[in-house]
Amino acid sequence: MSPLKHIIYNCKQATLLIEKRQFKKLSFREFVELRIHLAGCSVCTLYNKQSQVIHQMMLQLFHDSMQTTGVHLDTGYKQDLQIRIEKELNK
Amino acid sequence: MATENQYLNPRQWVEAHADYLYGYTLSRLNDEEQAKDLVQETFLAALEKVDKFEGKSSERTWLTAILKNKIIDVYRKRSSGLRKVETLAAEEEQRDFFEDDNGHWTKTHAPQPFGIEDHDPLVGKEFNGILQKCMQKLPALWMAIFTMKHMDDATTDVICSELNVTQANFWVIIHRAKLNLRACLQKNWI
Numbered sequence: 588m589s590p591l592k593h594i595i596y597n598c599k600q601a602t603l604l605i606e607k608r609q610f611k612k613l614s615f616r617e618f619v620e621l622r623i624h625l626a627g628c629s630v631c632t633l634y635n636k637q638s639q640v641i642h643q644m645m646l647q648l649f650h651d652s653m654q655t656t657g658v659h660l661d662t663g664y665k666q667d668l669q670i671r672i673e674k675e676l677n678k
Numbered sequence: 679m680a681t682e683n684q685y686l687n688p689r690q691w692v693e694a695h696a697d698y699l700y701g702y703t704l705s706r707l708n709d710e711e712q713a714k715d716l717v718q719e720t721f722l723a724a725l726e727k728v729d730k731f732e733g734k735s736s737e738r739t740w741l742t743a744i745l746k747n748k749i750i751d752v753y754r755k756r757s758s759g760l761r762k763v764e765t766l767a768a769e770e771e772q773r774d775f776f777e778d779d780n781g782h783w784t785k786t787h788a789p790q791p792f793g794i795e796d797h798d799p800l801v802g803k804e805f806n807g808i809l810q811k812c813m814q815k816l817p818a819l820w821m822a823i824f825t826m827k828h829m830d831d832a833t834t835d836v837i838c839s840e841l842n843v844t845q846a847n848f849w850v851i852i853h854r855a856k857l858n859l860r861a862c863l864q865k866n867w868i
Contacts, residue, residue, distance in 0.1 A: 597780065597781035597782075598776060598781055598782050598783045599775075599776040599781040600781060602853065602856075602857065603849065603850070603853040606849070606852050606853045606856050607849050607852070607853075610827065610834070610852075611834075630783050630788045630789055631783075633789045633790075633791060633795070634789045634860070636795045637789060637792070637794065637795060637860055637863075638856060638860065640794050640795060641794075641809070641856070641859065641860060641863070642828075644794075644805070644806065644809060645809070645824075645828045646828055648806055648809065648810070649705060649825075649828055649829040658697060658700060658701035658704055659697050659700070660696050660697055660700045660714065660717065664714060665692050665696055668692050668696065668717070668718055668721060669692045671718070671721075671722070672688055672689065672691065672692065672721055672725065673689070675722065675725045676688060676689070676725070
C-alpha cells in the first residue's frame with residue numbers, strides 16, 4: 588500500500604492529524620492527506636466537528652475556572668497561613 | 679497590580695493572592711486538600727527566595743511561577759507510579775475503536791452525532807459537568823499533558839521535557855486522550 592493510500596483509508600491516522608492540527612500547523616503533506624481523507628469519510632468529518640467543539644469547551648472550561656471568584660480558601664486556613672508567614676519573617 | 683511591581687510584601691500575600699493561587703491550583707489538580715497544601719508550600723518556598731526576586735514581574739506572576747513548578751511535580755508524581763497499569767487500561771479501552779487491519783472506525787465505536795456539533799450554549803453547563811467527569815477518567819499522565827496544553831498554552835517542548843515524554847509520544851497521547859474523552863461523552867450524553 589502506498590503511503591498516500593494508507594492515510595486515505597485510515598481513520599486512526601486521520602484522527603491523529605485532526606488532533607495535531609488544533610495545536611500545530613500540519614506539514615503540507617499531512618494537510619493534503621487529511622483533506623483527501625475527510626472528503627471521502629463522513630465518520631471522520633463528524634469526529635472532526637465534535638473534536639473541535641470539545642477543544643473549544645475545554646479551553647472555555649479552564650478559562651472559566653480561572654475567572655470564578657467563587658473559589659475561596661476558608662478563613663481559618665488563611666489565618667494559619669498568615670501566622671506561619673509572620674513566624675518565618677520574624678525568625 | 680501595578681503597585682505590586684518591583685517589590686514584595688509577604689505580609690500581604692495571603693490577603694492578596696491566596697484565593698487566586700488556590701483557584702489556579704484547583705482548576706489544574708481538582709483536589710482541595712492538595713491545592714491547600716500547595717498554596718502553603720508556595721508561600722514558604724517564596725519566602726526562602728525573596729532575595730532572588732528581581733522585580734521583573736509582578737508579585738503574583740512570580741508566586742504563580744513557583745506554584746506552577748509545584749503543580750508539575752504533582753503531575754510527575756501522579757503519573758509515575760500508576761503509569762503502567764492505568765495507561766494500559768485506558769489503551770485497552772480504545773483497542774477496538776479501529777479495525778486492526780485497515781484503521782477504519784469499527785461499527786460499534788464510530789462517532790455518532792450527539793448534538794454538540796453546533797455548540798449550543800444552552801447545553802453548556804450540563805455538558806461541561808460530564809466533560810469534567812470524563813476527563814477525570816483519563817490516566818494521570820494523559821490528563822497532565824492535556825491540561826498543560828489547554829490551560830497554560832505551554833509549548834510542546836516544555837511539556838515533553840517536564841513530563842519526560844518524546845515528541846512523537848506526545849501527539850499519540852493527545853490523540854489517545856481525545857479519543858477516550860469523546861467516546862466517554864458519546865456514551866454518557868446520548
